[in-house]
Amino acid sequence: MNNNNAQQKVIVVGGGIGGLAAAMSLTRQGIEVQLLEQADKIAEIGAGIQLGPNAYSALDALGVGEAARNRSVFTDHLVMMDAVDASEVGRIDVGESFRKRFGNPYGVIHRADIHLSILEAVQEHPLISFHTSTRIDNVEINDDGVVVTDTNGNQFKADALVGCDGVKSVVREQLVGDAPRVTGHVVYRAVVEAEEMPEDLRINSPVLWAGPRCHLVHYPLRGGEQYNLVVTFHSREEEEWGVREGSQEEVLSYFQGIDERPHRLLSLPKSWKRWATADREPVESWGEGRATILGDAAHPMTQYLAQGACMALEDAVTLGEAIRVCDNDLEKAFRLYEEIRIPRTARVVWSAREMGRLYHAKGVERQVRNALWAGRSQERFYDAIEWLYSWNVENCLKHPGEK
Ligand SMILES: Cc1cc2nc3c(=O)[nH]c(=O)nc-3n(C[C@H](O)[C@H](O)[C@H](O)COP(=O)(O)OP(=O)(O)OC[C@H]3O[C@@H](n4cnc5c(N)ncnc54)[C@H](O)[C@@H]3O)c2cc1C
Numbered sequence: 001m002n003n004n005n006a007q008q009k010v011i012v013v014g015g016g017i018g019g020l021a022a023a024m025s026l027t028r029q030g031i032e033v034q035l036l037e038q039a040d041k042i043a044e045i046g047a048g049i050q051l052g053p054n055a056y057s058a059l060d061a062l063g064v065g066e067a068a069r070n071r072s073v074f075t076d077h078l079v080m081m082d083a084v085d086a087s088e089v090g091r092i093d094v095g096e097s098f099r100k101r102f103g104n105p106y107g108v109i110h111r112a113d114i115h116l117s118i119l120e121a122v123q124e125h126p127l128i129s130f131h132t133s134t135r136i137d138n139v140e141i142n143d144d145g146v147v148v149t150d151t152n153g154n155q156f157k158a159d160a161l162v163g164c165d166g167v168k169s170v171v172r173e174q175l176v177g178d179a180p181r182v183t184g185h186v187v188y189r190a191v192v193e194a195e196e197m198p199e200d201l202r203i204n205s206p207v208l209w210a211g212p213r214c215h216l217v218h219y220p221l222r223g224g225e226q227y228n229l230v231v232t233f234h235s236r237e238e239e240e241w242g243v244r245e246g247s248q249e250e251v252l253s254y255f256q257g258i259d260e261r262p263h264r265l266l267s268l269p270k271s272w273k274r275w276a277t278a279d280r281e282p283v284e285s286w287g288e289g290r291a292t293i294l295g296d297a298a299h300p301m302t303q304y305l306a307q308g309a310c311m312a313l314e315d316a317v318t319l320g321e322a323i324r325v326c327d328n329d330l331e332k333a334f335r336l337y338e339e340i341r342i343p344r345t346a347r348v349v350w351s352a353r354e355m356g357r358l359y360h361a362k363g364v365e366r367q368v369r370n371a372l373w374a375g376r377s378q379e380r381f382y383d384a385i386e387w388l389y390s391w392n393v394e395n396c397l398k399h400p401g402e403k
Contacts, residue, residue, distance in 0.1 A: 007032050008328060009158040011148055013136050013171055015042040018295025018312035019164035020118040024062045025320035026162075027127040029328060034156055035128060036148070038135035038165075044115035045273070047189040048221045048228030050206055050306035051114070053104030054391040058313035059117070061320075061393040067117035072107035073220050075205045080359075082370055083211035086259040090373040092381045094205075101382050102389045108206060108219045108228070110191075114309070131156075136165070139174045141289045160290035160330040162319070164312070167241060167278055169297035175287050180278040183302060185356065186235045187277055188246050189228070190269030194220070197227045198264055206306075209262040210369070212362030214254050216262050229265055231255070232303075234360065239276035246274030277302060279353070282346030285338065292334040294319065299345035304355035307348050307388070315341055318396045325397065340397055348388070 008031045012019050015037035023033045051072065059065040080089040092098070094106035122128050138149040139161060146161040163171025167180055194202060197218075201207070206219040214233035221228050233254035251266050279301045286293045295312030319337045326333035361369040373381075387400070 008160075008330070009034065010160045010162060010330070011036060011146060011156055011158040012162050012164055013148065014164035014166060014169075014295075014297070015039070015130065015132075016044075016164060016166060016295065016312075017115055017118065017309045018297070018316065019162075020115070020122050021058070021062055021313050021316035022162050022164050022294050022319060023122050023128050023130075024064065024118060024125070025316040026323070027125055028063075028320050029323045031127070031323070031328075033128045034158060035122070035130035036134040036136055036150070036156065037130065037132050040133045042115075042119060042130070042132060044111040045189075046191055047111050047230070047273075048108055048191065048219060049111050049114060049309055050219070051107045051109060052307065052310050053099070053102035053106060053389045055310040055313050056104035056107065057392040058310070058317045061317045062118065062121070062313070064117050064121050067120060068109065068114055069107070071113035071117060071222075072105075072109045073204070073223065074105040074107050075219065077205040078106065079203070079205050079207045081207060081209045081262070082366070083209035083214075083216065083258045083262050084366075086261050087370065089210065089370050090376070090381075092385075093378050097378065098382065103392065108221060110221045110226075110228075113222070136170055139163075139171055139291065141291045143289070146289075146291055160334070161292075163291070163293040163297045164295050166296045167300040169293060171291070172286075172293050172297050175291060175293060176283055176285070178280065178283060180241055180280050180300060182239055182241050182276065182278045184235050184239050185232055185277050185302065186239065187275040187303065188231045188251055188272045189275070190272050191221065191226050191228055192268045194225050194227060196268050198261075201261070201265070202227070208359065209258070210359045210361070211255065211258050212366065213360050214258075215359040216255070216258075216265065218265060229269060230303075231266065232359075235276070241276055241278040243273055243275050246272035248272065250274075279349055282342065282349055284342065286342065287334055287338060290330050290334065292319075292338060298341070299349055301345075301349045302352045302356050304359060305348060305352040305388075307352065311345050311348055314391055314396065315345075317393055321393065321397050336397070340399070344400075351388075
């Protein structure tokens, strides 16, 4: 309980989508936030991101829905194609009936644009101060608060701490102490101008070409002026989590036997960035005392459901709601937040792995995959994704099935 009427202060470590969203959510409960980011400026990488209707619900609850909507492209379908014979495997209509069912659209947006949509609100907020070039390397949790120390020896004190410091979280290292699971799956991402995109592939939908042990995705950005390209494959190398420059030669070596329609896309980017990906096995606890974690620090996941950032946004809103219903008792609120978020995000982590298996199927698995959704009605698709997309601020503290 916040029983001394003093202004509550929380430290948020990390200025990614999760950290910015957490900062906004905390201020909505009257809490002052110190946002600590290791980079010298708060920014996002040049690539796209897909946002489900649950993400727009969260953005609305944070007060930045309109800014994000104005920068989004709302898509018509989610399409899966077989990359070997270019046959259609499945198609979900995300138009009018989808929006009506889930209360929000399915969108795609440049990562810099979603980040900026939250950052603008953070920068204007009188309760938020942020410190760049501040890399945290130690966390101390006491009965009455937290002390974090950066690599220059500067100390920051507050009533509580939320670690939003990504896949290799230092905060998680101290609170949980487990290791990420390197998947061995490598992702290349690039953005190309619309005029470079083959005309027949300028489609207003995320289109996924599923190939054996690899897949490729494209979708429009910024009013269709650009296209995001993402390719993924099972690496032959021993991978370590991280980002480096990639090479077209490597990409091409993994996409042999792929139909010419998607294959043409592999030669378009002039430079590629290469991510070796990781997730983590879900755990039963994310924190202790007045410390917890959020976003990729809490539940890094493979990108196959396009939900990592959506989950970080949901986390942030849920954390704020937990604080509200716990009357600003931060320790109690953090445990309530974890009780609700751990099982939901674990389901997403495991479901994403399963989707990856479908995307990369070969042989008989591929045949089964291609027959899986044949003739399925849109209503049945919607029923199957209801658990994921129907999240909103009103139901965020409910357990599954609770009315
Ligand atoms: C290829 C790919 C495609 C994806 N596509 C989608 C998609 O379509 N839709 C979707 O919802 N999600 C997608 N995701 C997932 C999404 O990108 C992440 O889940 C999301 O960005 C996580 O945000 P975050 O703020 O938790 O972590 P991060 O974005 O990693 O931010 C962490 C921040 O903390 C800072 N930091 C780290 N350590 C410290 C420290 N010790 N001290 C201070 N600061 C620190 C970092 O500099 C960084 O700014 C994708 C991911 C990948 C890899």
